[in-house]
Every structure is written in C-alpha cells, then in structure tokens.
Amino acid sequence: MATIKDIAKKAGVSVATVSYVLNDRPVSEERKTKVLKAIEELNYVPNEVARRLRVKKNNTIAMVLPDIMNPFYPDLAKGCQDVARENGYTLLLFNTEDKQGQFAGIMDQVRKGGIDGMILANALEKDIEQVKKLMDTSFPIVLAHRGIEGLEVDSVTADNFSGGYMAAKHLITGGHVKIAFIEGLRGSAVSADRKKGFLKAMEDANLEVKPEWIVWGNTEYQKSYEGAKRLLELPADERPTAIFSSSDFMALGVIDAVKDLNLSIPGDIAVVGFDDLFITSFRFVQLTTVHIPRYEIGRRAMERLIEKINQKDKKDDIQNVVLSPKLMIRQTCGVEKG
Structure with a gap:
C-alpha cells in the first residue's frame, strides 16, 4: 500500500508538500497537480480518510x-x-x-x-x-x-456445492443417466460450486458427462435458450434426457427452448433450476429447483x-x-x- 513518501517521490516534491495538499493547505497549483496525479496513479488512500472511516459514522x-x-x-x-x-x-x-x-x-x-x-x-x-x-x-x-x-x-x-449435488442426485435417482448442465457466470464462486456439486454427483454415480453437455449460459436467458436448443437438436441417441440449469433465470430459457422444439417437459426432457425464484412456483412453470435463503x-x-x-x-x-x-x-x- 502506497505511503506519503511514495507520493512525494513520484511527484518530485517534499513529504511536507504532500501533507499540505492532503490537509488542504496553501501550495502552488503546479505542485498540487503533481501530488494529486501521483495519488491517483498510486491509488493512495490518505490516512486522514482511513481515520475518518474509523471514527465518524x-x-x-x-x-x-x-x-x-x-x-x-x-x-x-x-x-x-x-x-x-x-x-x-x-x-x-x-x-x-x-x-x-x-x-x-x-x-x-x-x-x-x-x-x-x-x-x-x-x-x-x-x-x-x-x-x-x-x-x-x-x-x-x-x-x-x-x-x-x-x-x-x-x-x-x-452451500452451493451441496445444492448442485442434491439437484443432480435427484435427477439420477429418477433414472436419468444423460444429464446436461447449463453453467453460469465465469469467475463466480457461486457458479463454480454449483458445477462442482453437479460433477461430483455424476462421478459418485459413475456417470459420464460429455463435454458437449456442458453449456455456458452466463446467467442470461438468451444464451441459455440457445445453448439448450443446441443440446436438444443433437441426434436422439446423443441428446441428454435432463438439463440442470445453475440458475432459475437460465432454466426459463431452457423451458422455452424445449417448447419451441415441440418437446414435452418432463416427458421428453427433465429440467431442474437453482435459486427458487418466486416465478418457479407459478402453475404454468412448476420448476423443480434448489431453494437459496x-x-x-x-x-x-x-x-x-x-x-x-x-x-x-x-x-x-x-x-x-x-x-x-x-x-x-x-x-x-x-x-x-x-
């Protein structure tokens, strides 16, 4: 973390000049500009700001x-x-x-x-x-x-890992062996843990997860809709019988893709979501999902x-x-x- 000395060195001024600027005391515009530029470049948080954060509510x-x-x-x-x-x-x-x-x-x-x-x-x-x-x-x-x-x-x-595991296990218990997964936002621990739970359940059941059955939905309806259509348009012997979406919002895209291809839920394809959004319990949706409090x-x-x-x-x-x-x-x- 940068110090006042670092600011002074970068700006080419004395430590006292930096202190004057931080305390809003008189100093030439040229020196003030140099100090403020150095503060910005070094991403410096003045001790006075830190002190204020500690003592003032x-x-x-x-x-x-x-x-x-x-x-x-x-x-x-x-x-x-x-x-x-x-x-x-x-x-x-x-x-x-x-x-x-x-x-x-x-x-x-x-x-x-x-x-x-x-x-x-x-x-x-x-x-x-x-x-x-x-x-x-x-x-x-x-x-x-x-x-x-x-x-x-x-x-x-x-516990998103446990949620991913229980959702996948639920499908496996129901007889599904070809299960696809719509994954969410990359770089998010939530998405990563849900995917890990899914993969662990598949591994424990000695079931294969083909690379083409993992689709990136990025928590978006449209990307999930398009990804689900690609899965459902695979040849019948290669097509998954269930799709586990790592969010309900993405699962809505999956449901629409199934309907647009004139397939039935759950007859032709089972769908499971994650989050338990309020819409999932509506009569025309009735999505099996994982509730997050x-x-x-x-x-x-x-x-x-x-x-x-x-x-x-x-x-x-x-x-x-x-x-x-x-x-x-x-x-x-x-x-x-x-």
Whole structure:
C-alpha cells in the first residue's frame, strides 16, 4: 500500500508538500497537480480518510449488486434493507452489471468517505485486488451470496456445492443417466460450486458427462435458450434426457427452448433450476429447483456488517456463515421424491 513518501517521490516534491495538499493547505497549483496525479496513479488512500472511516459514522451503508434487473437480488436486498432500517442506517444501492471497471469506480466513491461499510454481493475473482485495497484501510466489508476463495473477509453465503449435488442426485435417482448442465457466470464462486456439486454427483454415480453437455449460459436467458436448443437438436441417441440449469433465470430459457422444439417437459426432457425464484412456483412453470435463503443471507450479512462498524477499533475474528439449501420438488423433472 502506497505511503506519503511514495507520493512525494513520484511527484518530485517534499513529504511536507504532500501533507499540505492532503490537509488542504496553501501550495502552488503546479505542485498540487503533481501530488494529486501521483495519488491517483498510486491509488493512495490518505490516512486522514482511513481515520475518518474509523471514527465518524454517517449512518450510510453501500450495497453493491451485479445486476439489479436479476430477480435473484430483490429478496437479498430487502433482507439487508430491513436490518439497516431497524438500526437507523440508510442503504445505497450500486449496480455493476458485472462489467469491467464498474466496481473500481464504486470503490473510488467509497474511499472518498461518507459511507460506513459495504455489503458486496457481486464479488468475482477479478475484483479481489480492489477488495484487498479497501480492506487495508480497515473499512468494514461483508460479502453476501458470492464469496471470494482465498480472501480473509466476512461472508454470508449458501452451500452451493451441496445444492448442485442434491439437484443432480435427484435427477439420477429418477433414472436419468444423460444429464446436461447449463453453467453460469465465469469467475463466480457461486457458479463454480454449483458445477462442482453437479460433477461430483455424476462421478459418485459413475456417470459420464460429455463435454458437449456442458453449456455456458452466463446467467442470461438468451444464451441459455440457445445453448439448450443446441443440446436438444443433437441426434436422439446423443441428446441428454435432463438439463440442470445453475440458475432459475437460465432454466426459463431452457423451458422455452424445449417448447419451441415441440418437446414435452418432463416427458421428453427433465429440467431442474437453482435459486427458487418466486416465478418457479407459478402453475404454468412448476420448476423443480434448489431453494437459496436469499432474504436470510441479506439479513445475516447486514447484521454482521453493523457489528463490524460498531467494533472498528477491536480485533474481531472473520466469520464465514454458510446457509443450507433445500430441494424444491415440483413438476419439471417427473420425480416425486428427493
């Protein structure tokens, strides 16, 4: 992490000049410009900002979401908001759309102050360095839903591996041996764990997973629809009899692809999703899926964050809470029992 000496060396000025700039004291415009440029290039967080974050409460918490339009996140956000409101905090929502550069911009806003802590629900492997830099300032962070492997930070997640395993096992128990998988966002621990659970269940049952049966859906309806059509247009002897989608949103694309090819569910193809979105229990959907306690994840994450905000000057242990999923058996896989 950069220091004032690093800033002074890069800007070609004295440490005292850097201190003047940081404390808004008079200094020539030329030197001020050099110092501010060095601060930006070295991604420096002034000690004064870090001190303010430790001692001043603004009763404002940031929540960073990957896609505000994804129906997975409203329940998660509501859980956070309810606890924030109960404790007198205002919740600010930020939406990254899982796009490169958006997260870094949000981090810049957080570093400027005015925010007491952050719920991060969009954590990806590519964001790990940005998160580390913020953690170096003792800024309170809790990951919700998506964890980051190898990063020592508080988190509240679901057991996505177990969920993937139980969904695949449910299909296997129902007699399916040719099962395809629609995988989600790359770089996400959630997607990776769901896929690992699926593969482990197939391995334990001594079942083959052909490479062409793994399709990338990227959590998008259209990509999942197109991927499912490719699977279903394979020759009859090569076509899977079941498709496990690692999110309900993608499973909706699978269902439409099945219908557009004049096939039946579950007669010709069984479909299983993941998340248990509210629409999955509608009569015209009735999707078998894995329930993730999204509201509870939000509540627990916010409760932990407020604990951290109120204990900033204390050494506290990292807490990683993992909540259990539940298989919701409905009508799209033709198997009545788990």
